[in-house]
Amino acid sequence: MSLEPFTDDDPIFRRESVLRDTYTPETLVERDRELREFQNALKPVVKGEVPKNIFLYGQTGVGKSIATEMVLDRLKQDQENFDDLNVEVTYVLCKNLTSSYQVTVELVNTFREPENQISGTGHSHGAVLAKLWQHINDIDATHLLIVLDEIDSVGTDDDILYQLPRANANGKVDPNNVKLGVIGISNDFTFRDQLDARVQDSLAEDEIHFPPYDSNQLRTILHDRAGNAFVDGALADDVIPLCAAFAGQETGSARQALKLLYKSGDLARSEDVSMVEERHVRAAQDLVEAGKAKDELEALPSQSHLTLFAMLRMADKGLLPARSTDIYDYYDRAARAIDADVKSIRTIRSRLSQLLMKGFLKKTQRNEGLNGGSFFLYELDIREELIREVLQEDDRTKQLFSEGSKQSRIR
DNA sequence: CTTCCACAGGAAAAGCCGGGGT
DNA sequence: ACCCCGGCTTTTCCTGTGGAAG
Numbered sequence: 001m002s003l004e005p006f007t008d009d010d011p012i013f014r015r016e017s018v019l020r021d022t023y024t025p026e027t028l029v030e031r032d033r034e035l036r037e038f039q040n041a042l043k044p045v046v047k048g049e050v051p052k053n054i055f056l057y058g059q060t061g062v063g064k065s066i067a068t069e070m071v072l073d074r075l076k077q078d079q080e081n082f083d084d085l086n087v088e089v090t091y092v093l094c095k096n097l098t099s100s101y102q103v104t105v106e107l108v109n110t111f112r113e114p115e116n117q118i119s120g121t122g123h124s125h126g127a128v129l130a131k132l133w134q135h136i137n138d139i140d141a142t143h144l145l146i147v148l149d150e151i152d153s154v155g156t157d158d159d160i161l162y163q164l165p166r167a168n169a170n171g172k173v174d175p176n177n178v179k180l181g182v183i184g185i186s187n188d189f190t191f192r193d194q195l196d197a198r199v200q201d202s203l204a205e206d207e208i209h210f211p212p213y214d215s216n217q218l219r220t221i222l223h224d225r226a227g228n229a230f231v232d233g234a235l236a237d238d239v240i241p242l243c244a245a246f247a248g249q250e251t252g253s254a255r256q257a258l259k260l261l262y263k264s265g266d267l268a269r270s271e272d273v274s275m276v277e278e279r280h281v282r283a284a285q286d287l288v289e290a291g292k293a294k295d296e297l298e299a300l301p302s303q304s305h306l307t308l309f310a311m312l313r314m315a316d317k318g319l320l321p322a323r324s325t326d327i328y329d330y331y332d333r334a335a336r337a338i339d340a341d342v343k344s345i346r347t348i349r350s351r352l353s354q355l356l357m358k359g360f361l362k363k364t365q366r367n368e369g370l371n372g373g374s375f376f377l378y379e380l381d382i383r384e385e386l387i388r389e390v391l392q393e394d395d396r397t398k399q400l401f402s403e404g405s406k407q408s409r410i411r
Numbered sequence: 412c413t414t415c416c417a418c419a420g421g422a423a424a425a426g427c428c429g430g431g432g433t
Numbered sequence: 434a435c436c437c438c439g440g441c442t443t444t445t446c447c448t449g450t451g452g453a454a455g
Contacts, residue, residue: 098440098441099439099440101438101439101440102439102440118431119429119430119431120429120430120439120440121428121429121430121431121438121439121440122429122430122431122432122437122438122439123430123431123432123438123439124431124432124437124438124439125438125439127431127432127438301442303442323417323418324418324419325417325418341443343442343443343444344443344444344445346419346420346443346444346445347442347443347444349418349419349420350420350443353419353420365450365451367416367417367450367451367452367453368416368417368452368453369414369415369416369451369452369453369454369455370414370415370416370452370453370454370455371415371416371453371454372416372417372452372453373415373416373417373418373450373451373452374416374417374418374419374450374451374452375416375417375418375419376418376419
């Protein structure tokens with residue numbers, strides 16, 4: 001088969017990059033109140049005083065990070081108009097950082113050259129903090145704003161959130177030298193309540209809540225972007241409202257709505273039609289859902305993969321639903337077959353409850369009294385084909401499918 | 412109403428790792 | 434060379450749980 005030449009004519013998209021995650025819009029629509037509150041909260045900085053600590057919360061895709069970026073850019077730009085004002089900003093994305101310690105290390109590293117980074121293990125807690133204070137004292141600025149994005153991932157370990165807001169007061173950082181402010185961003189609005197009371201007070205001097213977008217707001221946002229992204233007249237009338245409705249019902253996330261719109265356009269383009277229609281949106285929605293499940297399956301630890309394989313085997317033999325001890329037997333055989341470590345039943349129970357939480361399994365309770373006791377029966381709650389697909393693509397578990405048949409012939 | 416079974420799952424400790432400091 | 438540090442996974446230990454049988 002011969003390739004077709006690449007062409008740049010595109011009946012659908014004018015500038016598709018406008019729809020990507022990486023694109024930063026010049027204006028943030030439907031977030032006027034939040035932006036105003038944000039700027040207001042930063043007033044003390046402009047007046048040369050110690051900043052208030054600000055806490056932003058709201059689900060993903062509601063504009064928190066973009067708002068922060070825009071407001072801080074503007075602040076850095078406008079500081080020229082004020083004498084003796086020099087604001088520095090340091091940004092740490094705390095996703096995947098599960099402890100205060102890791103956040104502290106990450107912060108220290110933002111002040112260091114790439115070839116001079118410190119390691120995430122090995123140092124004592126105090127030593128890393130001492131380094132941090134040193135770096136902050138050394139910077140040449142009147143103010144330092146520390147942005148901690150997705151701060152909820154540190155969970156209940158809130159030591160760094162206790163340390164940073166009172167570094168000025170504790171004399172760790174001399175306020176005449178650098179005035180320190182923390183901007184915490186959280187996707188989880190229950191996070192604030194989990195924090196130690198003394199941390200709550202100091203960290204969240206000013207709170208800005210970003211509510212999820214409703215369908216109407218999402219419509220405005222999508223129209224705003226679509227104007228640049230799509231060729232005029234390439235969108236059927238009901239496409240944007242439908243994207244907005246899907247995303248509005250599920251998450252209220254602009255990111256999700258944009259992704260859906262982009263995917264719909266992509267589907268239309270691959271069909272070589274010149275208009276995006278409702279059916280493209282529905283197909284895109286299905287694809288997104290399936291993709292999400294698959295990504296999550298792939299990301300599971302190998303013990304979970306083995307557990308799923310065990311259950312797949314049992315499903316073939318009509319043995320599901322099954323109790324955890326029986327699943328463990330099959331797991332044990334599968335793990336031996338590929339020379340993986342066989343973990344204890346307690347571990348597999350944890351895997352089972354994780355799979356349950358992610359919605360891949362469902363369980364029903366059974367109780368057979370004094371000659372049976374109570375236990376759970378587990379069964380699969382996703383398409384078996386999807387599991388098979390993922391396990392066959394995985395380097396470790398794919399041998400189970402070829403060797404598995406050999407094995408069963410031997411026995 | 413009590414007993415008793417067969418797990419469920421929390422808590423804490425153990426063990427391994429990669430990587431410090433002295 | 435040695436011991437210490439924090440992260441992470443796994444094991445060990447053990448208390449809870451719910452309903453049929455007694």
